[in-house]
Amino acid sequence: MEYICLSRSYYNLNEYSISPYRAEDMFLIMNWRNEQIAVLRQNKLLTKDEQIQYYHNYIEPSFSQITPKQILFSYLLKDTCIGYGGLTNLDWENKKAELSFLLETQRTKNDTIYKKDFSIFITLMKTICFEELNFNKLFTETYEFRKYHISILEENGFIYEGTLRQNVLFENKFINSHIHSIISQDYGKHI
Template sequence: MKFPKVYPFLEKSSIFFEDFALVPIRYEDRFDIMKWRNEQIYHLRQSEPLTKENQDKYFKFVVAKLFIQEKPNQILFSFLKDDICIGYGGLVHISWIDKHAEISFIMDTSLEKIGFHKNWSIFLSLIEEVAFKELFLHKIFVYAFDLRPHLYETLKKSNYFLDARLIDHCYFDGGFKDVIIYSKLSGQ
């Protein structure tokens, strides 16, 4: 299967900053992504571990089709440092009518302790360029189970504001947890 390498609806499919890059999601990164998602399932909206078989099917039947849609409901990227994939994410649950999208991002689990703030901050600045300068969205936001307070500090430092707290919104590990939403508007 020849996997697409550019999003035709974006003027700039790849965005660069120093030795980091945001490139259209690459097929060869699918098993690293699967591994990270399975390791970090506790903070994702994922109910069971992924398998190689379902990851292959997802890339073939869902992700590949994102490249040919005029207005896909998600736009996914591989996040690279020195041309090595260290994370992935993008804009998901895109509302083209309301001009908003949720930010999704997950990095290599080994970087959660040593590069969390830096990687999140760089990813946010790159995805903002896509959201605000390429797609002309009005609002982007992070929807997070209230499990990782260190994420909120990173979002605040990147000028995101606390938009909502959904009380007891999700059931996790035997109890209900809040969902925290941090947002940023274009022009902020």
């Protein structure tokens, strides 16, 4: 499968690559989402049936849409899936997208690995967002307790835009979300 809105279906940087979200990875991704539910906008554990339905009802149709709402990829290291993510909440009129990223749970526990994996994924997403789609803005929303994740965004050219105060109920307490973005005119400075 491939996204018709993109000129190619495979992008790579060194030994890393992204491929349109592969059906074979859906249960890996489901497990990682369930294991890392605290950092996601997900409020219950996913089941296999729900994951299959999601893939068939949302992912597969997006491959053939000229202006999909999301473009999701399997993230590979030497052809092994280590994560997934992509561009979500695509706004084709205003030319902006939200960056989505989730790494295999064990890889998130090593800061050096996490930083490298995430930074390369960001580079690939900036290429698609600014060069392929010719969008103007790539943004993120991150829960404030993810300080290391935020520092990697900032090292990769994302600028802090603001705080959504008491935005999410987490462990019976409201927490803030931070918004960061990079715009096309700044893209070349952080390749």
